[in-house]
Amino acid sequence: MKVQFSDISMRFGAMDVLQDVTISVEEGEFLCIVGPSGCGKSTLLNIAGGFLSPVMGTVTIDGDPVTGPDRRRIFVFQERGVFPWLTVEGNIGFGLFDLPDEERQRRVAQYVHLVGLEGFEKAYPRELSGGMKQRVEVARALAVNPDVLFLDEPFGALDSITRLQMRSELLRIWRAARKTVLFVTHDIDESVQLADRVVVMSARPGRIRRVVEIDIAHPRDLSSRRYIELRDLIFGEIGLAHQV
C-alpha cells in the first residue's frame, strides 16, 4: 500500500467538503479522481500533498502520516506553477539545489530530453506555449525523483489537441518512471484514457460513489466497446446522460 486515505473529512467554515473518504492506492498505480466541480477532489489532493490538514482522518504514505509538503511527493499545478522568472533549465533544476553543479546539469539535461524540450533550455516561460509550460512543470517534478506525483487538473488550461498529446506523453513518462500518480480531473474521458482505477465522487459533501477499474491494456483504443462501456458507466454514475 503506497498511499492510504482513512476516513478523511474536511470542512471550510460551515461547509462540509469531504465526508469519510477512504481510498488505498497501490505502489506504481495511476489513480484518477473524477467528480463534478465542488466535490472536494482538489481538496483531497491538497490534503495528500500536505498543503491542508483534514478535520478528521489521516493520510499515510508508506505508513507514515502526512504532516506537510515533502519533496518525495510533488504536486503539479496547472502550468501556472512554473516560475516565470526562471528559464526552462532554471525551473527544471529548481528542486535540485542540493546537488553539485555538474550532477544538476546532467539531470536537467536528462529531463529536458524526457519531455522533449531540447533547444528551449534558455527560454523563459513567457516564450513557451501552454503545453510546453506544462511539460516544464512535469519535468521539474520528476527531476527530484519523487515516489508520488499529484496532478491537479494539469491539462485543464490546454486546448483539446494539446491535451490529447500531453496525455499520451504523460503515459509514456509514467511507464518509463513508474511513479505512483494521483490525478484529479473533471474530464471523464481523460480519466478512462489514463487511469488504472477511477474514483468517482459525489458533490458536496464529497464522498466516494464508486471505484471503477479500467481493465484495458495500454495503448488504449478509444473506440473499443470496453472503453465506451466504462466511460458510459462513469457518466451514468455522475448522473449525466451521455447525449448532447
Next chain:
Amino acid sequence: MKNVTMQRPMQHAASNIEHSTFEKFALPLLTVAVIIATWSAAVEFSGTKIFPSPIAVASAIGTLGEKSLLWRYIADSLTRVFAGYAVAIVAGIPLGFLLGWNASLARAVNPLIQMLRPISPLAWMPLAVIWFGVSNAAPIFLIFLASFFPIVVAAMNGVRNVPPMYLQAGRNFGLSTWQLMIRVVIPAVLPRIIVGLRLAFGIAWVVLVAAEMIAVDSGLGYLIIDARNAGKRYDLVVAGMLLIGVIGLLLDTGIRRVEEWISE
C-alpha cells in the same frame, strides 16, 4: 474550488477568525504604545530641553485647537491643495486622452512632458513668485504642476492600454469615435486614472507643505517652520506634523473610497 490549492500549509481555517478582531485593534494600539513609551523614555534619558515629550505634543495640539489660527491654517492649506489639484484634473485628463488617442501628437509632445516632469515643482518657486507674486496663486501653481504631470501620464497610458478587442467590439456595433470614447474608452480607463489621481494627490500634499514652508505665511507648512523659527517651539512642530499626517490620511482614505465606489 480551485482556490483550495492556494491555502497556506497546515492551517486550520477556524484559527484565522478567532484572532482577527484582536489583531485589528489591539496590535496597532500596542505598537503605538511601544512607540510612545520609547519616545518618552528617549526624551527622559537624553535630558533634552528642545525635543518635546509625547505629553508636551498632546498639550500643544490642545493649545493649537483653542486658537482659531489653526482652523484658518487648515482651511488655507486645503483651499490651496484643492484649487491646484482641480485645475490639474481639468487640464490634465483631456490632454492625457488626446495624447493617448493620437500617437503622432504623443510622439511630439511626450518628450517635452517627460523633460518637464522630473523638474521638482519646488524648483519653479522663483518663477512662480515672479508671475504671481507672494500670493495664494504661487503655491496653487506649484501644486498644479505637481499633480498635472502624473495625471496626464496616467490618462495617456490608460487610453493607450485599452485592449484593442474592446475598441473592435465597439466599432463592430457601429459606434462613432465620440461614442466609442464615452461608452468604451472612458469606462475602460477610469480605474487606472483614479489610481493616477490618488498618486498625484500624494505628491501634491508633499509639495503643499514644502511650498508653504517657503513661499507664504499661512497654512500647515508655515505652522511648522514658524513654530521652529519663532522660539524653537518643537512641541508645535511635532503637533503640526501629526496634523499633516492625519489630514493627509483622511484625504487619502476619501480618495480610496471614491476609487472603490467608481470601480464597482
Next chain:
Amino acid sequence: MSRSRLLPLTGILAAVAAWQLGVSLHPSSLIPGPIAVARGIGELAVRGLLVKYVVASLFRVTWGYLTALIVAVPLGLALGLRRRAEAAINPVLQVLRPISPLAWIPIAILWFGVGDLSAIFLIFLASLLPLTVATMNAVHNIDPVHLAAALNFGIPLRARITRVLVPAILPQLIVAMRIALGVAWLVVVAAEMIAVNSGLGFLIVDARNAGNRYDLVIAGMVLIGAIGIVLDLLMRRIERLDSVRWGYAAE
C-alpha cells in the same frame, strides 16, 4: 524615417521657440531667454559649480535612497509574510505616510544640523515608506501556487527567499523603486532649498536671493529636469531585464 526621428523633437523645439518669443515680446520681464540660460549653464560649468552641485545632490539622493532600500525590502518582506506583524505595524505606516517628508525638516536640522546628513535623512524618510508598503503589497500579490511549489520542493529558507520571494516581488518592486526615486529627487531639491548650502536646490534659491540671477535659476531647473530624466531612464532599463519582464503586461 526622418519624420519619425524629428517628431519627438518638435514639441521641445516649439516650447523653446515659444519661450524665446515670449521673452522678446516682454523685454522688461525678469525671465531670461533660452540663450541666456544656456550661457548660464556655461558660466556654472566654468566656475566649477555645475559639477560640484550635481555631485552634491546625487550624493545625498544615493545615500538616502540606498539606505531606505536596504531597510525597506527586508521590512516589507517580513510584514508581507507575517500577518501579525503587518496588523501591528501597517496602521502606523499609514499614518506616517502622508506626513510630507519635508515636514521633518525642522527635526532633521535639530538632530543632524544643517548639512548633508539632514538631507540624506529626509530622502531616506521619503523613500522608506513607499518602498516598504510596495514590498509588502508585492508579497501579498505573489501567486500562492509559487509559494506552494517552493514549499513542496523543500528548499531551505534562505533559498526560498532568494530564489522565490525576491524574484517574485521584483517586477512590482522595481516600479515602486522608480517612483520612489522620482520622489527622492523631488525631495532633495526641496531640502536643498531649505536645509543645506549646496546642491541644485540651493543653486536655485541662492541665484534668486543673491541678485535675481534668473538665468541661473532656470539653468538649475534644466539641470534638475535632465538628471531626473536620466534617473528615470536608468530605472526603466531595469524593467526590461529578462528575469522581471514577465511581471509586466505584454506591450
